[in-house]
């Protein structure tokens with residue numbers, strides 16, 4: 001067992017060509033891993049095929065079917081790998097997880113997006129049916145998701161139960177039945193046809209639109225319901241959508257859609273007619289805990305266990321946060337230019353400043369126990385000349401990342417040890433954003449024609465392209481509790497990303513955030529007009545809130561302190577520092 005870059009598992013488990021990054025799931029026939037092709041850097045799914053649980057005929061059956069199917073809406077099968085630990089199917093990796101996970105996160109899909117996912121599914125079915133293959137086990141667990149510029153794209157997976165239309169009867173009775181909650185009536189009698197898949201697609205559409213399945217109970221209850229009960233569809237659902245569900249779920253197969261194309265035609269009509277935005281519940285107003293007047297705009301905010309630091313033009317103020325509000329501030333003049341960014345860390349406060357093309361990093365070391373906080377002074381650690389410079393300080397305060405742009409050399413990123421600035425490694429590239437994840441690895445966002453590529457780099461300066469996001473991002477935030485979890489803020493939606501193994505969630509937000517900070521319970525996002533969104537550690541939207549700031553006020557920075565949100569506002573002449581209690585909203 002060796003330590004692999006993103007966790008502690010045997011990275012050679014799937015043979016020499018692939019390095020395993022982490023386990024992603026457990027199927028009936030073995031574990032599924034996220035892996036990377038060592039030579040090309042392509043991320044793949046490695047599906048282990050446990051010899052004891054998967055008989056050779058069953059295995060050859062799935063393999064044959066998979067190899068004959070190549071379509072954008074079917075998870076692509078690449079090859080079969082043999083290693084000491086067994087056989088592995090190598091498949092395209094779907095970073096969005098399963099449709100089941102998306103359905104179980106409320107508020108992520110509107111009707112148009114749900115229809116688009118069912119269109120994807122039926123496109124995949126159309127391809128399989130053309131090749132004489134009936135899936136026979138369509139359900140949200142067997143639909144995997146990838147990210148595209150327009151949202152989620154669905155891919156059919158798991159053809160383990162699939163049948164060939166021309167299969168003789170004896171071969172079809174292998175005991176693989178499918179999932180009763182989505183099974184067409186004839187499937188309970190071992191009969192099947194493409195219409196059986198349309199039935200399951202109708203149940204899937206019902207579940208996506210209404211948030212629950214039409215029938216529940218034991219397998220026996222489900223069989224009785226599918227054979228005898230009609231689906232009840234509320235009047236609130238647009239007629240064109242309820243007509244599709246009704247026709248797809250007719251009890252007699254011959255009364256359902258006669259082909260995938262005829263179902264697709266109606267689904268596309270319904271999606272084109274559906275332009276309603278997702279309803280957004282009105283935000284709750286946050287009660288103010290404390291407020292203090294400010295004479296200048298706050299350009300940067302940071303907090304530690306009991307202090308609040310405000311970067312105000314060419315000075316930093318430091319004040320205690322007490323139950324009664326903010327104490328009188330102590331001022332530290334900064335001689336290197338304007339304060340642009342601050343990081344609070346166990347080593348003290350780091351301050352990035354800028355004057356024209358001159359950039360500097362200043363440091364106010366943490367006061368030792370017998371030294372009064374105001375005794376510690378601010379030192380300049382280093383200066384850089386560059387048109388543009390991006391800096392990042394690792395949360396432990398041990399590593400500094402500096403990305404500079406040179407017309408001759410292109411982009412160059414350096415990792416330096418803090419506070420000595422002793423070089424650790426350098427990485428080529430011009431990231432728009434980057435983070436040092438720990439003392440061994442970091443992540444950078446490299447702009448591409450459409451969106452960004454997230455590139456990992458290690459302490460030796462090696463890089464590999466890890467995943468792509470379909471939209472440009474304007475901030476990358478590292479989680480406080482999981483170093484390999486990040487939130488990427490983008491217009492319209494943000495992305496919650498875990499890196500070991502790779503998993504991406506697109507979070508539909510009620511606001512376009514300008515500011516974001518990590519907290520012990522998740523992430524705190526805000527825009528300039530006082531809209532706030534709370535995201536939990538799993539990447540789910542907890543609450544949409546509003547700061548009761550004046551009409552003329554613009555939020556210029558935010559910070560978090562325990563369960564408080566601290567916000568600085570500026571109206572052009574006056575400013576204020578507010579604190580708000582988030583406790584009731586994060587439980």
Ligand SMILES: Nc1ncnc2c1ncn2[C@@H]1O[C@H](COP(=O)(O)OP(=O)(O)OP(=O)(O)O)[C@@H](O)[C@H]1O
Nearest residue numbers: 024025026027028029032045091092093094158160
């Ligand atoms: N290509 C893939 N990309 C990303 N994740 C995948 C991929 N294939 C499988 N997974 C993940 O692994 C889990 C298990 O997949 P698998 O297909 O083995 O199990 P299953 O759906 O229970 O199927 P089976 O009935 O064959 O056991 C899935 O739920 C999914 O989370």
